[in-house]
Amino acid sequence: MSEHTYKMIELVGSSHVGIEEAVKNAVSKAAIDEKNLRWLEVLETRGHIEDGKIAHWQVRVKIGATLD
Numbered sequence: 001m002s003e004h005t006y007k008m009i010e011l012v013g014s015s016h017v018g019i020e021e022a023v024k025n026a027v028s029k030a031a032i033d034e035k036n037l038r039w040l041e042v043l044e045t046r047g048h049i050e051d052g053k054i055a056h057w058q059v060r061v062k063i064g065a066t067l068d
Contacts, residue, residue: 006064009034010043014058019045022059036066 013026023042031037044060 004038004066006038007034007067008062008064010060010062012058012060014056016056019057019059022057023061026059026061027063030063030065034063034065036068037063038066039064 009030011026011030013022013024013029015021015025023040027037027040041062042059043062046058047054048056048058
């Protein structure tokens, strides 16, 4: 196994659909500017409530990418 050096970025993804969709949105945006994405860690999950229902999700993620 080769040794790697990783760059870590932290993002907050959001979605009206759910937590998983919020994570996918964060990864999709990261993939636009970063290459070699390798892993993610969910750090925090929040929800916004309106009229007694969950209206919006926010998920803070740390994403690691290998450096060339």
